[in-house]
Amino acid sequence: MVFRIWVFFFLSASVGYSQTETPIAIGVDITKKTGPMRPIWAWFGYDEPNYTYMKDGKKLLSELAKLSPVPVNVRAHSLLVTGDGTPALKWGSTNAYTEDAAGKPVYDWTIIDKIFDTYIERGMKPIAQIGFMPEALSTHPTPYRHNWSPGNQYNDIYTGWAYPPKDYKKWSELVYQWVRHSVSRYGQKEVESWYWELWNEPNIGYWKGTTEEYIKLYDYTADAVRRALPTAKIGGPEVTGPAWDKSATFLKTFLDHIVSGKNYATGQTGAPLDFITFHAKGEPKVVNGAVQMNMGKQLRDIDEGFKIVASYPSLKQLPIIIGESDPEGCAACSEDFHPQNAYRNGTMYSSYTAASFARKYDLATARGVNLLGAVTWAFEFEDQPWFRGFRDLATNGVDKPVLNVFRMFGLMTGNRVAVTPGTAYDYATIRDKSVRAEPDINALASTDARSAAIMVWNYHDDTVPAPDSPVTVTINGIPGRRAQLVHYRIDNQFSNAYEVWKKMGSPQKPTPAQVTELEKAGQLQPMGNPTSIAVENGRTTVSFRLPRQGVSLLKVTWL
Numbered sequence: 001m002v003f004r005i006w007v008f009f010f011l012s013a014s015v016g017y018s019q020t021e022t023p024i025a026i027g028v029d030i031t032k033k034t035g036p037m038r039p040i041w042a043w044f045g046y047d048e049p050n051y052t053y054m055k056d057g058k059k060l061l062s063e064l065a066k067l068s069p070v071p072v073n074v075r076a077h078s079l080l081v082t083g084d085g086t087p088a089l090k091w092g093s094t095n096a097y098t099e100d101a102a103g104k105p106v107y108d109w110t111i112i113d114k115i116f117d118t119y120i121e122r123g124m125k126p127i128a129q130i131g132f133m134p135e136a137l138s139t140h141p142t143p144y145r146h147n148w149s150p151g152n153q154y155n156d157i158y159t160g161w162a163y164p165p166k167d168y169k170k171w172s173e174l175v176y177q178w179v180r181h182s183v184s185r186y187g188q189k190e191v192e193s194w195y196w197e198l199w200n201e202p203n204i205g206y207w208k209g210t211t212e213e214y215i216k217l218y219d220y221t222a223d224a225v226r227r228a229l230p231t232a233k234i235g236g237p238e239v240t241g242p243a244w245d246k247s248a249t250f251l252k253t254f255l256d257h258i259v260s261g262k263n264y265a266t267g268q269t270g271a272p273l274d275f276i277t278f279h280a281k282g283e284p285k286v287v288n289g290a291v292q293m294n295m296g297k298q299l300r301d302i303d304e305g306f307k308i309v310a311s312y313p314s315l316k317q318l319p320i321i322i323g324e325s326d327p328e329g330c331a332a333c334s335e336d337f338h339p340q341n342a343y344r345n346g347t348m349y350s351s352y353t354a355a356s357f358a359r360k361y362d363l364a365t366a367r368g369v370n371l372l373g374a375v376t377w378a379f380e381f382e383d384q385p386w387f388r389g390f391r392d393l394a395t396n397g398v399d400k401p402v403l404n405v406f407r408m409f410g411l412m413t414g415n416r417v418a419v420t421p422g423t424a425y426d427y428a429t430i431r432d433k434s435v436r437a438e439p440d441i442n443a444l445a446s447t448d449a450r451s452a453a454i455m456v457w458n459y460h461d462d463t464v465p466a467p468d469s470p471v472t473v474t475i476n477g478i479p480g481r482r483a484q485l486v487h488y489r490i491d492n493q494f495s496n497a498y499e500v501w502k503k504m505g506s507p508q509k510p511t512p513a514q515v516t517e518l519e520k521a522g523q524l525q526p527m528g529n530p531t532s533i534a535v536e537n538g539r540t541t542v543s544f545r546l547p548r549q550g551v552s553l554l555k556v557t558w559l
Contacts (some may be wrong), residue, residue: 023543024495027420028454030447031477035415037446039540040371041357041409042068044393045075045127045324047509048451049094049331051085052076052115054382055398055439065122067410071193072444075127075323076377080174081161081384083145087112087382089149089332090157097134105170109181120144120186127321128182130221131199132161132206137174138370139166140208147209150337151509154330158205164213170222172265179228180345192231195321197277198222201240203250211250214414215257222272223265233276238323242278242305243297251278251308259314269488275372276315277306279324282352284340291343293327293461296434297358302360302429306367319372325360326377326391327352331485333391335336343463345387345395345498349402354457354551357409361416378402386508387498398515399522401548407524408455408553414448422456422471435461439548441469451557452478460544466548473554474541481535481551483558487527491550495524 011042044064051057064072076092083093094111119126135141138405142161165171169212182191198221200206202214209217214237237254241247258273280301283294297327302322327343337340343349357374364371378391387395393403425440459468492499500521501507506513533540533556542554 001136002173008402009130010400016079019079021470021474024422025442026416026422026441026443026456026471026473027476027477028445028452028473029418029446030215030452033210033447034418035361035365036289036412037412037416038371039068039362039409040374041376042070043075043127043321043373043375043397044375045375046378047077047090048087049078051093051380053118055381056380056394058118059397060380061118061122063394063403063407065124067407069413071123071125071409073125073127073195073373073375075129077129078132078161079115081132086419088147089150089381089504091146096178097136098552099136105173107174107177107181109178111244112178112411113185115535116182116186120190125195125198127195127201127323129197130178133163133165134174135160135535137165137167138163150332150334154333155205158208160410162206162208164209164217168216168264170219171217172211172224175221175224175256176228179225179232183229188229188231191229192233194233195275195399196225196232196234196422197238197323198234198236199262200238200323201279202237203239203247208456210492215254215261217256217273219264219266223263226272233274234272235277235321236273238277238279240279240324240329241281241301242308243300243303243415247278247339248304248308251305253310255315257444259312260350262341273315273318275319276309277323278324279303280550281324281553282327282330284328286340287462290315293343293348293352293463293465294434295327295352295430296354296432297360297414298325298327299427299431303367306363306369310369312368316368316369319370319371320364322360322374324377327375327531328391331377331379332381337356341384341389341391344389344391347401347491347496347551348463349400350405351457351459351549351551353402353405354408354444354455355430355442358442358455358508359427361444363431365518366427373415376406387501387506394522398497398501398518400498401490401496403522404490404524405551408490408551411488411553411555412444412453412455414446417445417447417452419443435459439466439469441471441546443473444537448549451555454554454556456546456552458548459549460548463549468545468547469542471546472541472543474539475556476539478535478538478540478556480558480559483535483540485531485533485545486555487531488524488553488555489527489550490524491547493526494525495521495523504515
């Protein structure tokens, strides 16, 4: 008979579940492969590029590199912005381009090199964002440096760096020199593995020009990149919210030009495009005093972007990078000024991430497109109050629960395999209705030559208390008669530095001993020791209780 493992969950008074409860049954068949377990999650980004080489920035980048079995791709804003490199919220600068008194270009790669050296030293790959406009090239240079803070109007950030160039040839030469410098410093093979892209969200205030002026800038930029390195990969346009009609129109206009427009730089038909980018965001709100997420909005953005790309036969199979893919739009909008962002410190963010990434695979399969990556726009904010409620992966060098979902993803390799869902949610239901009725208790599973990994989540849009749910996961297709189980967990007891910090009294100046304890609590933790499990006819069943907003990873290795 099947040997059933009952996992002790220490927040519950009972073991397993009572006979009066009906467990949520999830089935996994590791013999039925549904596609490669492409690491679309191994992509991260942030607004403040100068945090890259600061103490906590370096620490977090090292952790991201370590958790992934493949090179992690990193995207940052403001790589061409004029300034002295002093970081601030929603701001960064490199001073890569200035001009002398005669208007002659002066190039200085010192700060860009510090940023990219930090990535390359860790085996990471830059998504080299070509932007924003240097002060000397901007058609509207003043005001240039903003002084935004979380309580200010978001539109205050859009200053002189957001405008088109006053000289497209000088802009083109800047791009050419940057790519050539990169090849000289890092080697052609390395730079060929990067993704070069133009700008960010040009359909809103990040671009103060017209759609046609963005297209013109793209033509000059792509031509410069390819002249400097003919084998370089160039893409765009990084519009945000394709489910919004204005964004969809921008994306379609851009893709029409790629296919059949007259190139501003070369006079030829079309322009080079190696990958396609757009952004997708959810929209949390405070409802009856509690945060209510909106995963459906994010999935609708993704689905509409996929639909648009799929409508171009010559472009449909190009890689798609969702350049920002998040529960909402502003990483630097802290919880103290924006209470709808109270989900960020705890397990709501981690369960949302697990459930939403699983549906990105499904949406890509349904539309028949080539999803390469989905960038989580979250990093860290140097020297800010502890757990202030930014959309970040760590605070003051201590990892938040959400980072442990990515550690779980790092343990999922090989191929995705068939899952019989626990509750009735699928990608289409969540896209259309979000998760407002019963909780979404489901799984994503993968297998390689000697193991299987099953990620199980208990997600709901509403951040309100709810009882734990009994779950059984039946795994079919295991070779042999015995296997080993490691059960990793993210909840209020495990892999959760935030809860430990609160129990300490929420100190803003924790002692060195407390910091050490918090760092340990921020790591991915198993529920107990590895356990030997029996397998009968290729099948075993694991039963446990999963709290609301909890995530489990069952790692099964056959002996």
